[in-house]
Amino acid sequence: MLEPQSRSIDLPGVELSADLRLPANTRALVIFVHGSGSGRASPRNQYVADVLARRGLGSLLFDLLTASEQRMDNLTGELRFNIPLLARRLINVIDWVGREPEVRALRIGLFGASTGAAAALVAAAARADAVAAVVSRGGRTDLAGPALVRVKAPTLQIVGAQDPLVFELNCQSRRALRCQQALEVVAGATHLFEEPGTLEEVARLAGDWFEKYLLASNPSAGCLPPHTPNG
Template identity: 55%
Template sequence: MTSVKIPAGSATLNGELIMPPDAAGIVLFAHGSGSSRFSPRNTYVANVLQQHGIATLLFDLLTRAEDQDYDARFDIELLTERLLAATRWLQNNPATKSLKYGYFGASTGAAAALQAAAAMGDAIAAVVSRGGRPDLAGKSALSQVIAPTLLIVGSEDYGVIELNEQAYALLKCEKKLTLIAGATHLFEEPGTLEQAAKHAADWFSCYLS
């Protein structure tokens, strides 16, 4: 694991880059509101991806001071800018510039992942949302995403399921909506996070290899 510092305008974002041998692709994690690069759920998913030979970048979308501001946590434009800054940083990094890129977003981070994917076009090979709010990406961005996109939602995450269905209908790319039986919003039920991670690993393995 390599600790990294990512320049993003006037801010510097802390991250953790892990590169398995012979990785063909790398997934950038966009965490949800009130979370960080140390999110236990994202860390778990990242470990599963690494076992599949996929590199991962977990990083803080907000500085510590910004994260104290409730509004900043829901500023999708700001979160998107930060994700794009991290993507450009990888594109300029000799160790990662030749890899295929994917985005994994949770909660509000899923909206940022989809807005960034819309902006990056074919530079992004795949997107996965877990318990995400893809609806917050907006109609325009959703209709412009061309990266194959997987939306993973808990079958007991009422309200969020409907929001994901609305976003799914607006996506024109290759897409899939997967419900994890018995899971609520945070996938805290036994075995549900493992299922979500397996679906994500299969999706990224298909499109990043």
């Protein structure tokens, strides 16, 4: 297991805590965007980050909210669904990565879970020149709204077979997206992928996607011709 380095990310008006993993000779960095009520210590995201590290992929896990904001959100649940706020934080972190000597040369991918997946897609649309791939785990990608049609980064949505609501919402997002994309359904998995072997499958699928679009010399990425969504 690669031990993360603690980082403090100074952004306009806010300071966020982060964990950075940089395996030897890494050529890409995956920024994790945690979901509702979670944080950088999410055991599921930590597990996926460790698996990616074994593939030579760096990772940055950070808290979208400050400690005081998190306490308020634990009581009200409001900030976790404030997609514009979460996306703005993520965009600022992407810009921060672009300024940091240690990581600025790395290609960037985004791994979003739950509401964090919506923030990831909004940020990918806003920073199309910086974000090269997106993966959603049980994501509320539908909450990205109008930004979906502007996403250019190849996007993989992973959903559990026993998570019918999110599956349907991911299907709606799939019809709206105009980029290279895929929807993978993990057999036997519920929303949090707590069933034996299901999180391992998420990590495998995510690793394959990021290797294809972040590490390949000439990844077959990019937008597909516009189409008219069905339904």
